[in-house]
Amino acid sequence: MSLDTLPRAMRNNHRRARPPGRRWRSRLDVKAMPYALVSPYFILFAAFGLFPLAFTLYYSLYDYDLTGTTEWAGLDNYAALLADSAFWRATLNTVSMFLLATIPQMLLALFLANALNKRLRFRLAIRMSVLLPLVTSVVAVAVVFTQLFARDWGLVNYLLGLAGVDPTNWRAERIPSWIAIATMVDWRWTGYNAIIFLAGMQTIPRDLYEAASIDGASRRRQFWQITLPMLRPTMIFVVLNSTIGGLTLFSEPMTFYNGNPDGGSQGQFQTVAMFVYKEAFREFDYGYASAAAWLLFLLILIGAAINFLFVRRIGGTK
Amino acid sequence: MLISKRRGGLAAASALAAAALAVSSCSSGSTPESSAPASSAAAEPVTIRVQTFGGGSNFGYKNAVDKWNAEHKDIQIKYENLTDQFEQQYWPQMIQWLTSGTGAGDVVGIDEGGMGLAKARTEWWADLKEYGLESRKADFPAWKWENGVAGDGKLFALGTDIGGMSICYRKDLFEKAGLPADREAVGALWPTWDEYMNVAKKFQDKVKDTKFADGTNTLYQVVLYQEAAKNGNISYFDTTNNLVVDKNPAVKTAFDFAQKMSQQGLTAKLRNFTDEWATGTQKGSFATVGCPSWMLGVVSGNAGDDGKGKWDVASVPGGGGNWGGSWLAVPKQSKHPKEAAQVADYLTQAQTEASVFTDFGNMPSNTKAQQDPAVQGAKNEFFNDAPIGEIFAKSAASLQPVFLGVKHAQVKNAIESVVQGMDDGSVPYDKAWQQLVDDAVKAAG
Numbered sequence: 031m032s033l034d035t036l037p038r039a040m041r042n043n044h045r046r047a048r049p050p051g052r053r054w055r056s057r058l059d060v061k062a063m064p065y066a067l068v069s070p071y072f073i074l075f076a077a078f079g080l081f082p083l084a085f086t087l088y089y090s091l092y093d094y095d096l097t098g099t100t101e102w103a104g105l106d107n108y109a110a111l112l113a114d115s116a117f118w119r120a121t122l123n124t125v126s127m128f129l130l131a132t133i134p135q136m137l138l139a140l141f142l143a144n145a146l147n148k149r150l151r152f153r154l155a156i157r158m159s160v161l162l163p164l165v166t167s168v169v170a171v172a173v174v175f176t177q178l179f180a181r182d183w184g185l186v187n188y189l190l191g192l193a194g195v196d197p198t199n200w201r202a203e204r205i206p207s208w209i210a211i212a213t214m215v216d217w218r219w220t221g222y223n224a225i226i227f228l229a230g231m232q233t234i235p236r237d238l239y240e241a242a243s244i245d246g247a248s249r250r251r252q253f254w255q256i257t258l259p260m261l262r263p264t265m266i267f268v269v270l271n272s273t274i275g276g277l278t279l280f281s282e283p284m285t286f287y288n289g290n291p292d293g294g295s296q297g298q299f300q301t302v303a304m305f306v307y308k309e310a311f312r313e314f315d316y317g318y319a320s321a322a323a324w325l326l327f328l329l330i331l332i333g334a335a336i337n338f339l340f341v342r343r344i345g346g347t348k
Numbered sequence: 349m350l351i352s353k354r355r356g357g358l359a360a361a362s363a364l365a366a367a368a369l370a371v372s373s374c375s376s377g378s379t380p381e382s383s384a385p386a387s388s389a390a391a392e393p394v395t396i397r398v399q400t401f402g403g404g405s406n407f408g409y410k411n412a413v414d415k416w417n418a419e420h421k422d423i424q425i426k427y428e429n430l431t432d433q434f435e436q437q438y439w440p441q442m443i444q445w446l447t448s449g450t451g452a453g454d455v456v457g458i459d460e461g462g463m464g465l466a467k468a469r470t471e472w473w474a475d476l477k478e479y480g481l482e483s484r485k486a487d488f489p490a491w492k493w494e495n496g497v498a499g500d501g502k503l504f505a506l507g508t509d510i511g512g513m514s515i516c517y518r519k520d521l522f523e524k525a526g527l528p529a530d531r532e533a534v535g536a537l538w539p540t541w542d543e544y545m546n547v548a549k550k551f552q553d554k555v556k557d558t559k560f561a562d563g564t565n566t567l568y569q570v571v572l573y574q575e576a577a578k579n580g581n582i583s584y585f586d587t588t589n590n591l592v593v594d595k596n597p598a599v600k601t602a603f604d605f606a607q608k609m610s611q612q613g614l615t616a617k618l619r620n621f622t623d624e625w626a627t628g629t630q631k632g633s634f635a636t637v638g639c640p641s642w643m644l645g646v647v648s649g650n651a652g653d654d655g656k657g658k659w660d661v662a663s664v665p666g667g668g669g670n671w672g673g674s675w676l677a678v679p680k681q682s683k684h685p686k687e688a689a690q691v692a693d694y695l696t697q698a699q700t701e702a703s704v705f706t707d708f709g710n711m712p713s714n715t716k717a718q719q720d721p722a723v724q725g726a727k728n729e730f731f732n733d734a735p736i737g738e739i740f741a742k743s744a745a746s747l748q749p750v751f752l753g754v755k756h757a758q759v760k761n762a763i764e765s766v767v768q769g770m771d772d773g774s775v776p777y778d779k780a781w782q783q784l785v786d787d788a789v790k791a792a793g
Contacts, residue, residue: 096447180624182633199617201624202772288622290436292761295619295769312440313758313791 404649
């Protein structure tokens with residue numbers, strides 16, 4: 031690529047100016063250097079991305095018990111997983127919590143970004159403060175939320191009690207536990223997505239809005255007709271990112287139950303990532319966990335594809 | 349400080365830095381550390397990491413470690429209590445460290461539930477015979493000693509504490525409910541578990557905002573260990589490691605009792621060894637909890653100073669039992685096995701185990717410590733000066749070990765999840781037993 035972009039005259043000049051002995055070095059410089067410069071990423075990717083992928087794929091075909099033996103199992107792990115109600119329960123939990131967290135989060139982030147895009151006093155400070163929840167450690171967030179959503183002494187139950195609602199056992203009931211965890215996720219990630227939306231909004235040319243104002247379009251109309259369609263590329267990025275994050279949800283539900291990967295006494299809020307962790311690092315069934323990890327990977331691909339198709343239609347241009 | 353060329357100046361600087369470190373790590377709470385290492389920084393002492401688990405004061409080594417560190421400049425103990433939970437967190441993490449060959453401490457605590465596996469994987473451990481610790485045999489009851497000896501004769505673990513059994517109860521709340529509050533009278537209220545349940549109902553009629561028991565799991569364990577002693581000293585596995593959950597009557601008896609307590613609304617529905625349970629201990633969510641000796645330290649640690657004098661200890665319904673108790677082992681990966689063995693030796697000496705009992709309540713397995721008059725006559729200040737020596741030490745000699753299989757930790761966890769699940773409403777009462785058996789089979793598989 032870089033060779034082609036150099037003007038031919040310059041390249042010839044290059045070749046003539048150097049003595050023949052140095053030619054190979056200069057060629058190496060031009061040919062190999064670009065690859066050397068981009069290689070750190072690929073080396074890291076190979077070590078921490080490609081290798082684990084291949085490794086888990088390999089072991090997903092074995093009955094590999096850390097405390098016991100390793101035997102060839104073929105597709106047995108996958109067959110057992112598809113018949114394992116605990117796995118499906120974890121899948122349902124993950125997808126439900128993803129939807130519960132992501133939909134309100136996207137809307138909130140969008141409106142937050144729109145608000146931040148206006149002329150405000152202390153604009154920078156306000157924009158920065160939106161990011162604060164993200165820089166808080168997830169463990170700290172989880173500790174605080176665990177207390178907020180405690181059954182006996184939690185603030186949320188206290189407030190619900192004032193409204194006459196009976197106390198909820200946030201860790202024992204399935205849907206309340208999803209809501210508690212989705213709240214935790216949104217607290218952390220809404221600001222982050224808002225900032226990305228804001229950056230996207232600032233790339234939209236001003237003259238579009240000016241023209242729309244002259245034509246008499248209201249602010250609301252401008253948002254729906256200009257901002258949203260122009261934001262589509264940003265939205266695809268944000269939605270894909272949230273899909274990956276949401277479907278690999280782990281830390282929040284994990285800390286919500288004392289670091290126990292069971293996710294509730296009967297897996298009320300166990301996610302697939304927790305299921306993988308539990309099988310691998312508590313039951314030491316690495317083969318089974320590897321197979322579950324690959325099914326999670328498939329789940330993310332499907333989720334990402336659905337979202338991609340869905341977001342592409344936003345703005346009604348296609 | 350860099351200007352000063354004298355060694356004293358530098359030593360003072362490093363002492364300051366070390367002290368600062370010690371202070372900052374102490375502020376994190378449950379990891380006790382000694383401030384002593386600073387003074388001997390120049391001699392580069394060997395640091396022995398002791399890793400344990402458990403709530404409250406856990407293994408109760410705080411004072412013993414401080415004492416050692418003050419007396420030994422060449423070997424410094426770093427005492428790390430990793431987590432409240434053994435099966436969930438500590439043991440899985442430890443197994444990973446042991447199989448990967450790095451990460452484990454120099455001396456590590458193992459709960460009885462992990463001993464089956466530990467014994468089967470002797471390659472993980474250093475042989476303590478090489479460091480002359482076979483001489484300790486006479487200090488322990490035969491079963492406690494034998495369990496630390498692997499099939500190939502390797503001595504890999506020394507006994508720390510044993511279970512024993514009692515009930516910790518809230519004296520002030522018993523008074524409030526119009527029940528006898530004196531420990532002798534309370535013990536007389538419940539010779540059997542049925543009578544315990546009757547007391548619970550009376551209590552619950554009078555007191556609404558505190559439940560009688562913490563949850564189903566603690567009671568289930570207490571009854572299980574008592575019943576195991578009547579059924580050949582086995583619980584989930586027979587001695588050849590076959591799963592016998594559905595065949596051992598001890599399991600069903602314990603389960604039935606826990607279920608009845610839950611159905612009658614006598615439990616606070618808290619899972620033991622969780623944060624909510626710890627908070628509940630402090631805030632008075634429940635009035636009684638099953639207390640093996642080591643649980644005393646957990647209760648007092650969780651309840652905090654405000655609980656002092658409110659809690660007391662009474663005898664347990666249904667006779668003695670032996671829930672819990674641990675061992676100390678030296679992983680083979682330790683870089684200082686000799687010094688680690690020395691520390692393990694020190695921590696299991698009669699004198700140390702006796703002081704742990706009088707300070708925190710963990711009942712010594714060391715028979716010399718059990719016979720120590722200081723132990724026999726020990727009173728626990730937190731529990732209204734309860735004569736814990738009398739309560740635990742008298743029965744200690746007669747305690748029987750319960751056999752726990754290689755997969756005990758996994759099966760125990762699966763069963764506890766069902767026992768807890770029926771209490772918190774996620775498993776219907778009529779389906780709970782079948783699910784318990786099914787999940788146990790799955791976990792053992």
